[in-house]
Amino acid sequence: MKKILLIISSFFISVVVLADQPKDWQLGFQNPASGGMRDIVNFHDNLLLPIIIAITVFVLFLMLYACVRFRASANPNPSKRTHNVTVEILWTLIPCLILIVMAVPSFKILYKQDTIPKADLTIKAIGYQWYWGYEYPDENIIFDSYMIEEKDLRADQPRLLAVDNEVIVPVNKVVKVLITANDVLHAWALPSFGVKRDAVPGRINETWFKAEKEGTYYGQCSELCGIKHAFMPITVRVVSEEDYQEWLSEARVKFAKEEIENDKLKIASK
Ligand SMILES: [Cu+2]
Numbered sequence: 001m002k003k004i005l006l007i008i009s010s011f012f013i014s015v016v017v018l019a020d021q022p023k024d025w026q027l028g029f030q031n032p033a034s035g036g037m038r039d040i041v042n043f044h045d046n047l048l049l050p051i052i053i054a055i056t057v058f059v060l061f062l063m064l065y066a067c068v069r070f071r072a073s074a075n076p077n078p079s080k081r082t083h084n085v086t087v088e089i090l091w092t093l094i095p096c097l098i099l100i101v102m103a104v105p106s107f108k109i110l111y112k113q114d115t116i117p118k119a120d121l122t123i124k125a126i127g128y129q130w131y132w133g134y135e136y137p138d139e140n141i142i143f144d145s146y147m148i149e150e151k152d153l154r155a156d157q158p159r160l161l162a163v164d165n166e167v168i169v170p171v172n173k174v175v176k177v178l179i180t181a182n183d184v185l186h187a188w189a190l191p192s193f194g195v196k197r198d199a200v201p202g203r204i205n206e207t208w209f210k211a212e213k214e215g216t217y218y219g220q221c222s223e224l225c226g227i228k229h230a231f232m233p234i235t236v237r238v239v240s241e242e243d244y245q246e247w248l249s250e251a252r253v254k255f256a257k258e259e260i261e262n263d264k265l266k267i268a269s270k
Pocket of ligand 1: 185186221225
């Protein structure tokens with residue numbers, strides 16, 4: 001009973017409570033933190049849900065009506081009719097029209113996601129068994145991002161989602177994400193940004209997001225990739241431009257991909 005109450009209450013207060021990570025007894029999506037995700041949530045909440053509810057209620061009504069109206073005691077001589085052209089045309093045409101109504105805005109969202117605007121920064125996510133590696137190709141930065149074990153978690157870190165090295169990006173900037181993998185298929189997914197792309201060995205997929213508010217956002221590998229598939233989370237921290245620049249200057253030293261020594265490039269030991 002308590003659980004049912006929780007589900008019902010979470011439905012009403014979800015908008016307030018939901019932040020940037022999944023919540024216990026959550027229904028629906030995480031709060032959108034990018035324009036792309038807002039489009040997806042609007043599409044789902046304002047178009048798909050009403051259509052699905054209307055169809056479900058209509059079919060339920062038809063079934064109940066048939067059960068009551070045509071029960072054996074009320075209808076001892078059932079009709080032998082097998083065809084009705086009008087009804088057959090209607091039940092083909094109406095679902096087609098409903099699909100078209102859903103397809104048009106859905107394609108709009110897909111095309112918007114597919115067109116990458118001019119990027120302010122580029123990051124590269126590389127899936128490994130079983131952790132994510134990141135590169136900032138324009139900044140000479142490379143690091144690995146491992147899940148923090150339960151015993152090492154700080155009080156403010158969520159279990160199975162927090163990582164040691166977070167991806168840091170500035171707020172309100174177009175971030176282009178190049179996604180690939182080193183061993184098997186993985187998928188880089190961040191629900192608050194409406195981003196999910198397969199990470200395929202030997203091939204680079206692209207996507208983008210523009211985070212609209214500062215905060216920490218969590219995602220997970222979303223392609224079954226092996227025994228520790230559930231333990232390679234994604235953490236993106238969105239910060240102000242100044243904080244980002246500050247992080248960059250530290251990260252360029254801490255996570256330097258190549259050491260610059262006397263104008264000669266030397267591969268840094270990772
Ligand atoms: Cu994976």
